[in-house]
Amino acid sequence: MLIATWNVNSIRARxxxxxxxxQKRQPDVVCLQELKVEEAAFPFAELAxxxxxxxxxxxxxxxxxxILARSEPRAVRRGLDDDPHDSQARLxxxxxxxxRIFSAYVPNGSTVGSDKYLYKRGWxxxxxxxxxxxxxxxxxxxxxxxxxxxPQERDVHNPRQWEDSVLYHPQMRQDFQELLACGLIDLGGSxxxxxTYSWWDYRQLSFPRNDGLRLDHLxxxxxxxxxxTEVLVDRDERKGDTPSDHAPVLARFF
DNA sequence: ATGGTTGCTTAGCAA
Numbered sequence: 001m002l003i004a005t006w007n008v009n010s011i012r013a014r015x016x017x018x019x020x021x022x023q024k025r026q027p028d029v030v031c032l033q034e035l036k037v038e039e040a041a042f043p044f045a046e047l048a049x050x051x052x053x054x055x056x057x058x059x060x061x062x063x064x065x066x067i068l069a070r071s072e073p074r075a076v077r078r079g080l081d082d083d084p085h086d087s088q089a090r091l092x093x094x095x096x097x098x099x100r101i102f103s104a105y106v107p108n109g110s111t112v113g114s115d116k117y118l119y120k121r122g123w124x125x126x127x128x129x130x131x132x133x134x135x136x137x138x139x140x141x142x143x144x145x146x147x148x149x150x151p152q153e154r155d156v157h158n159p160r161q162w163e164d165s166v167l168y169h170p171q172m173r174q175d176f177q178e179l180l181a182c183g184l185i186d187l188g189g190s191x192x193x194x195x196t197y198s199w200w201d202y203r204q205l206s207f208p209r210n211d212g213l214r215l216d217h218l219x220x221x222x223x224x225x226x227x228x229t230e231v232l233v234d235r236d237e238r239k240g241d242t243p244s245d246h247a248p249v250l251a252r253f254f
Numbered sequence: 255a256t257g258g259t260t261g262c263t264t265a266g267c268a269a
Contacts, residue, residue, distance in 0.1 A: 203258035
C-alpha cells in the first residue's frame with residue numbers, strides 16, 4: 001500500500017501534473033493540501049477517470065485539503081470542527097482500507113510573534129486535542145500533510161539562516177514534538193536520509209541550490225509505523241514546467 | 255539588500 005502527501009499549490013494549476021504523477025506512481029491514497037478551490041470547483045470528474053475517489057474540504061482562494069483514494073473513503077469529517085468562527089479549510093479525515101487518514105495543512109505562521117504565528121501555535125494545540133480526545137490512537141492512523149515545520153537540524157539545508165523563521169524556530173520544533181507526543185511517529189525522520197527536503201522556495205534559485213526544508217510529513221501510530229517499509233520524496237516533481245514549490249512524499253506499507 | 259516567484263484575482267495578499 002502506497003500513501004502520499006503533496007502540497008500542490010492550487011489543484012487547478014497543478015491538475016495536468018497531478019494526473020501524470022498518479023499514472024506514474026499509482027498511489028493508493030494521496031493527501032493533498034493548498035487546493036485553493038471550493039469543493040464545487042474541485043476536478044472530481046478528471047480524478048474519477050484516473051481511478052480515484054475524492055473527499056474534499058475546500059475554500060475559495062486559500063487553503064483547502066483533500067484525500068484521494070482508490071477505495072471509497074468512509075466516515076469523512078471536514079475541518080478541525082471545534083470552533084464555528086474558524087472557517088479555514090485545513091483538515092479532512094477519512095477511513096480508507098481500515099486506516100484513519102488525516103490530510104492537514106498547518107498554518108504557515110508568517111513571522112514569529114505575529115497574529116498568524118499565534119494562530120499556527122493554537123491550531124497545532126487544537127489538532128493535538130482532536131487526536132487525543134476523538135481518535136482511537138490504538139487503531140492504524142496516519143496524519144499526513146504540510147506542517148510548515150522542519151523538525152530537526154537535519155531537515156534544513158542551512159539551519160542558521162532559518163533559525164528565526166516560523167518554519168524552523170525552536171518553539172515550532174518543540175510544538176511539533178508535542179504533537180508527536182500524542183503517540184505518532186515521523187516516518188520521514190527515521191526512513192529518510194539527513195538532508196532530504198520536500199519544499200524549496202520559488203525565489204532565489206532555491207531548488208537549483210538545494211536550499212530546501214523538510215516540511216511535509218507522514219505521522220503514524222506505532223503499529224502502522226511497524227508496517228512501513230520505505231519513505232521517499234519525489235524530487236522530480238519539483239523540476240520542469242510549472243511545479244508546485246513542494247514535492248510529494250510517499251510511504252509504502254505492507 | 256525586507257529583495258526574489260507563483261497563484262488567485264486583477265492590486266495586493268499569502269506563501
